[in-house]
Amino acid sequence: MDFTSFDKRHYPVLRPSDGYGEWAPTYEATVLDLMDLRLLAQLRCVDWKESAAAIDLACGTGRIGAWLRAQGVRRLDGVDLTPAMLALATQKNVYDTLQQGDVTATGLTYGAYDLATQSLADEHLADLQPLYREVARLLRPGGRFVLVGYHPHFLMLGMPTHFDRANGESVTVESHVHLFADHVAAAHAHGFVLQEMIESVIDDTWVAAKPKWETHRNHPISFAMVWRR
Template identity: 55%
Template sequence: MIRFSDFDTRDYPTVDVATGYGRWADTYEQTVEDIMDLGLLDRLPRPDWPAVRRAADLGCGTGRTGAWLRSRGVGSVDGVDLTPEMLALAEEKGAHDRLLRADATDTGLKSGAYDLAIASLIDEHLPALGPLYAEASRLVRPGGSFVIAAFHPQFIISSGMPTHFTEATGESVAITTNVHLVSDHIKAGLGNGWSLTHMDEGVIDDAWIATKPKWERFRSVPISAVYVWENREGQEG
């Protein structure tokens, strides 16, 4: 297992996920760039979003992903998140049919009830990927899909930068960050009955550098990745 501490160049004070996102919630959408994850979703040739009747949004945060899904014609979206402050913002956005406070790896949602499970920018907070892929497999009907947008391990390693936010005082605070290799995703997916049908990667390009000029030194480094899986088997639970 690769430890983020081996690459950390910031040495920020670090808090757990619920604490961090609770304190970040009010400014989260002003600091996270859509090209990180939603831009990758826009490029996917599958799944057929309007054909998705019901989706589970794992780690739904402020509701960004849920709103994107509804704008693409997804019929119904249920969301779960650990952080009450993020869930409150998602409720204001109004894209979800149901919102529950729960762990993305243990949602309490009904087995086999969804055409799609989706998770965006949460994997780096998980110590292991297997439980997330297993929960998605439990939730999604046979033939359904799991889409996961993730921080690219190459960027985390190259930059030494944890997921972090800036307090009102100006202090930077990190949220517990883990490094998961591409092969970790592949093993977790295949090990839980998924078949990989598409993958894409986003790199630091002109659009990124226009937003973050200091990132010129990371030009052409992969920053995010998206995986599209099909549920070969399904699980009962």
């Protein structure tokens, strides 16, 4: 679904490759762990240390990779579209391999992984089908796909994925609204079954970090899904 009809801020829109290239130096200072790492830690059906081989899709600066390693994931590869993000991920020394590429067409070996992750990236894809198709190709039977996303509800409130440039100008990264029904349709089409889903809302911890977001209290901001192939 096109985000344009929900946009209330009307910031200049950048393509994901350009936007994240600019955002890379300040990304970790602006994205709170509350968005994704808190959700990952709450999942109950995934025993991270049992993963022998994982692929971190849209790995960005390596935030998720560092967390996965800390949970005991043994082998970890990463793929991202943006060289500037990959350069930062390389510095973390948590990946066995890193490559620049499209998460919907990685070219990696069929059935090479028992775990795939993606965090805060699905809203930049116009269509979810290619993502789920590629993950299904990469996972072994019984493998899990853990997806953390920016909640469609928050996008529909008019709040795009955005950051401030060095000159103070606010810009947004091209976004698309995917309803949960869109995820279910794409996942089912490629042989996935949903095992767990949780949602995060703006609570006291969020408001303490972002006091201006008091007006958004109790609105859902992110979600996590665990799919089993």
